[in-house]
Amino acid sequence: MISDWIKVRITSDPGHTFLDRMIALVEGAERQKTPNELALNILLAVLTLVFLLVVVTLQPLAAYAARRSRFPCWCRCSSA
Secondary structure: OOOOOOOOOOOOOOOOOHHHHHHHHHHHOOOOOOHHHHHHHHHHHHHHHHHHHHHHHHHHHHHHHHHHOOOOOOOOOOOO
């Protein structure tokens, strides 16, 4: 006779199954960064700072160049 019921008996305690142990191992895995990864992180931080410095100085440089040129000022700078 075919029925629509399945009986399952669990023989392990909650949290002590193979899958629980594998998940705990993956979640707890940590490793040290390699020297290349450290160097790349430092390089990216320095390049980010350089990029921000360049972007911040563009507006004052444009205003100065507009005041010194004979063309009308297209940026929001005070006309001298």
